[in-house]
Amino acid sequence: MSSWGKISLTIRLNGEPYEIAGPVTISALLAQLNIDPRIVAVEHNINVIKRQQYDETVVNDGDEVEIVRFVGGG
């Protein structure tokens, strides 16, 4: 149970449950996680979100978010 007056929402972030205080934009979520938006890509409920839409896309309770970046590979 969350503390009085606050709603705690749970999303699935990179495959793991993650709590957010309320609906949050992708921009805000990345800032919260201290992630540079320029070196990642974000999927929200299986849709790839364009960088220019990070400010407008809202993540809500039960949503699935994947945040990826480039790593070494062949």
Added chain:
Amino acid sequence: MHSDPLVIAGRTFNSRLVVGTGKYPSHTVMADAHRASGTEMVTVAVRRVNLTDRSKESLIDYIDREKIFILPNTAGCYTAEDAIRTARLGREVGLSHWVKLEVIGDEKTLFPDNVALLEATRVLVGEGFVVLPYTNDDPVICRKLEEAGAAAVMPLGAPIGSGLGIQNPNNIRIIKEQSRVPVIVDAGVGTASDAAIAMELGADGVLMNTAIALANDPVAMATAMKLAIEGGRLAYRAGRIPKREFASASSPGEGRIAPVAAAAGGRAGA
């Protein structure tokens, strides 16, 4: 600038060696190897950000983007859908619409699932991607991929990371003969001669990762590969001699001094 460049989807590369970024002992060694190889295109994978370990070092910091073009891959995808999603994500990270498309069909051999690969190629070509599919050394699937709009075809030489070299040279030759898009041998190269052989068969380029990254001296091997690919390409363009069953002397028959007679009474000299 270069008299024999590699051109893929209208983009010119002065190097015919494409290199991976995986499995190096360190990012620094990787950067040194890339420099030694002369490569102008490297592959990267697309993976989740590690949310608990936020070390600042980023792979991209070690890739010289002035000289090197980044090609995202869809490694680790076993379905067309996952490969398509990964390609779209790769496009967002890298801001290019190029993709090395892999749809894996078998965990042990990492051979491609060509049915799913073809489907994913069609979808991504339809979305404006420049698709470079990793596939088998099968001329039929290569033709289908080309017809589906692939910008190049990338038949494997041998399983990824196996170092077995070009297992089916005749097929690579056939694929090159029939293709109107560049043919890049991707996977299985182990040492310099393997890369040279691929180029001598007519391949337009070679893609490798393990052969360099896991060599005892990756930087030296990168140089070796650069030279092998240049040598193989020059040999291909020079037009080799045919193979013969028997000997064909290199020195003339006429003008030889008289051989010493073998019969009794012949003088052998003073």
